[in-house]
Amino acid sequence: AQKVTQAQTEISVVEKEDVTLDCVYETRDTTYYLFWYRQPPSGELVFLIRRNSFDEQNEISGRYSWNFQKSTSSFNFTITASQVVDSAVYFCALRRTGAGSYQLTFGKGTKLSVIP
Amino acid sequence: DGGITQSPKYLFRKEGQNVTLSCEQNLNHDAMYWYRQDPGQGLRLIYYSQIVNDFQKGDIAEGYSVSREKKESFPLTVTSAQKNPTAFYLCASSITGWDGYTFGSGTRLTVV
Numbered sequence: 001a002q003k004v005t006q007a008q009t010e011i012s013v014v015e016k017e018d019v020t021l022d023c024v025y026e027t028r029d030t031t032y033y034l035f036w037y038r039q040p041p042s043g044e045l046v047f048l049i050r051r052n053s054f055d056e057q058n059e060i061s062g063r064y065s066w067n068f069q070k071s072t073s074s075f076n077f078t079i080t081a082s083q084v085v086d087s088a089v090y091f092c093a094l095r096r097t098g099a100g101s102y103q104l105t106f107g108k109g110t111k112l113s114v115i116p
Numbered sequence: 117d118g119g120i121t122q123s124p125k126y127l128f129r130k131e132g133q134n135v136t137l138s139c140e141q142n143l144n145h146d147a148m149y150w151y152r153q154d155p156g157q158g159l160r161l162i163y164y165s166q167i168v169n170d171f172q173k174g175d176i177a178e179g180y181s182v183s184r185e186k187k188e189s190f191p192l193t194v195t196s197a198q199k200n201p202t203a204f205y206l207c208a209s210s211i212t213g214w215d216g217y218t219f220g221s222g223t224r225l226t227v228v
Contacts, residue, residue, distance in 0.1 A: 009156070035216050043204065043222040050216050091158065093216075102147045102166060102210055103174070104217060108158035 002027045004094050006107035013082050014115050021077040021110045023092030029053075034068065034075045035093040035104065045091065051075065053097075082114045118143045122207050122220035129194070129201070129227050137192045137223045139207035145218070146211060148190035152176060153204040153222075162205075165190055194225065202227045 003026040013019045036048040051068050059066045063080045089111045093104040120141045129135045147166045151159040161174030165184040179198025184190055194201045204224050208217035
């Protein structure tokens with residue numbers, strides 16, 4: 001069975017602080033995909049990043065960066081110099097590879113509040 | 117522009133009534149999904165469909181039904197058998213392969 005744990009239910013930071021959202025996953029598969037999504041108050045989930053299990057390179061996109069460590073089954077997300085517009089719920093998700101394996105398993109989400 | 121349209125945005129239902137939530141996509145995606153979101157529970161999979169005229173139960177299918185008569189459409193019916201239907205419902209679609217989902221903007225269902 002697959003499982004995604006986001007232990008931080010809610011985080012509050014002051015604007016311009018850095019913040020890291022944790023994601024730990026469990027799977028018996030040797031290959032899989034990991035995702036991060038953002039859900040603003042409007043409700044629609046917005047895709048942020050996907051990562052193959054065989055690609056452990058960290059990725060940076062502007063103020064966002066992702067640290068994938070297969071050895072600890074973690075896929076953490078860091079926002080540098082946070083802004084009020086970053087306030088949202090962030091979800092980490094896991095998907096199996098292989099034909100027909102399209103379902104995503106989501107964590108329970110982390111609500112980030114950036115205070116001006 | 118391509119995307120997923122969910123309607124209505126807000127829906128109120130009396131206890132004992134069935135209600136159908138609409139989900140339409142013009143992305144030419146093969147797979148479609150319904151998720152339920154409750155506060156503190158994350159997203160849980162209700163049903164999914166990988167091809168027209170075929171669909172599979174997800175983790176919490178009891179009290180729900182779906183159909184997939186057209187590639188573009190995947191309506192979800194919340195039946196009176198669903199004991200606690202008040203929730204936020206999200207529809208999504210994806211192409212085959214390893215891409216992530218495209219989500220609709222959701223329908224918030226309230227039972228009154």
